[in-house]
Amino acid sequence: MAPVSAFVPASPFVPASPFPLRSPLHRRLASATKPPTKPPATPPPARRPRPPATAASLPNSSHSRASSDPPPPLSFTDTIKLWVENILQTYGDRPSPDSAPVATGDASYLLGESPFFQILHQAFLDYGPIYKLCFGPKIFFVVQDPVIVRTILRENAILYDKGVLAEVLDEIMGKGLIPADYATWKIRRRAIVPGFHSVWLKYMTIMFAASTQTLCDKLNRINGTRALDMETEYSSLALDIIGKAVFNFDFNSVNSESPIIKAVYRTLKETEHRSMMIIPYWKIPAAKLLVPRLRAFYKDMKLINDTLNTLILSAKRYATAQDLTELENRDYENVQDPSLLRFLVELRGEQTTNQQLRDDLMTLLIAGHETTAAVLTWATVEMTKHPDIVRRAREEVDTVIGDSYPNYEHVLRMPYLRRIVAETLRLYPAPPLLIRRLLEDTTLPKGAAADVTPLRRGTDVFINVYSLHRSPDLWDNPLAFDPDRWLRPKSNPGVKGWQGYTPAQGLETGVPLYPSELNSDFAFLAFGGGSRKCVGDHFAMLESVVALAMIIRRFDFVLDDPSQPVRMTTGATIHTKNGLNMRLYRRGTAPQASEIAADVKEGVGVEISAL
């Protein structure tokens, strides 16, 4: 993501909340709910039971909703009513209709250095798979129970919109897929998904290899003479790839800097910045003129919009309307412009405005950029810690690809590399949280928690993917980076209603390409699930595997300061705190492992040469 929560939300934990977390009233209410318990050394199979909600406290359940249209979003008056109700519940004597514990937290960890998603994870360990956070008039439900998540993302998806996320993104992505209202989303999703058809993806895989080669050439020239921040290098690679794929534009950011590249990066930063603001100050009309960062932002947006509009007009000028089957069988190697944009303007019957196309392109650019860069970054970090994993991955790459460039069929034949990518996405999901807002009263089902939870219309819900992926109830040895876990089934009858993880039959041969929410029953949400699932999942898997294969085949890499662990920080995705500074040497030319090992703290950073 890219998604931005990528997609990290406006942080509700901002300690600057007008209602201090540890206010006396808050404490009183919190103590009326479950007190936090420390995580047990060995986690129990089931979570602590909570008292069932009474029938009177349950709103009308809408599980059997007949209409295929979503309920309307909350009006201003409804929102105010909800906020008043929330304040009475949190700070007054109004009883809460649900029995979810209130996470109060210890101010020291809120004010400390921990990233946002790690704070939520600690709360998960303390309070269990569903808890709520109360800040002023806002109540956020945080869920990390696969059964509840399945209901939100799949069975009852129509009852939710993107809430806070859409508010943060609307100025940047407009009516692109991520923030779009339901009616627009339905039409655009139907148009965009076919663009990712298999013939195109196969052709894109060749482009991924060519773009990665540009990075390899650069690394080759430098050959360990200086350290590089590989997070930045991967970000440039991902930008170059997404630019070519989505609108046939070569940013060439691996080797250069230009005003448009700078504008794109600053816009990505602005997206992240907004996602962490509790007050959407950019909506205040005067702020546009007075706040320097907003002035810079609107200037950048103008440059990006002008560039995109030129590309859209050019694509339209040369477009010839084609049927879907014609487009799906195109000889992409002999097409001048193989981009998604061209597909969208040529697809017969797809009439859309330039503004909508601009919003689609911007959304795909953001959604498809940082997410992949993050996967490459964290896969590299993990590999610096596990020389044995690198050795196996190299064996696979050497056997399958040899000296040629990786293509689509090669990726299918490299299951170990695909498992490395999946394992990276488990430990470092992008985004770490999915955000929803409920549009109609409902009742969450029984999950690992013992009872049902009634939720009111307007409630904000965070699906805490980071905790779901690190839950000791769902994964054996959850913090270990173990690509082979995907070969072993996992079940836990203690998590009520969870079907467990069953390795898909074709995982080794590439169908499916990766272990998904389907064979983990919503415990693994690398690309989300249900109707809002990522449209670029295969694209991203192919891109990540190709880039990793080419880099580990050609280079040995060493952390520049192996005594320092690479730390995480909150961004649109999970970023490194201080960059990923490494020296990359042509394979076989790195200093001897023994020379490096002298500086290496155990488990922090190790020379990974398999030679």
Ligand code: HEM
């Ligand atoms: C490793 C890389 C990627 C990861 C981990 C990832 C992850 C995700 C996730 C978790 C969602 C669901 C968000 C939600 O439910 O709120 C999502 C949605 C989306 N992703 Fe990706 N993504 C990746 C790459 C891409 C790429 C390469 C593209 C496009 C080229 C893309 C385009 C989108 C779009 C358009 C959506 C919104 C779909 C909708 O709402 O209908 N993503 N992505």
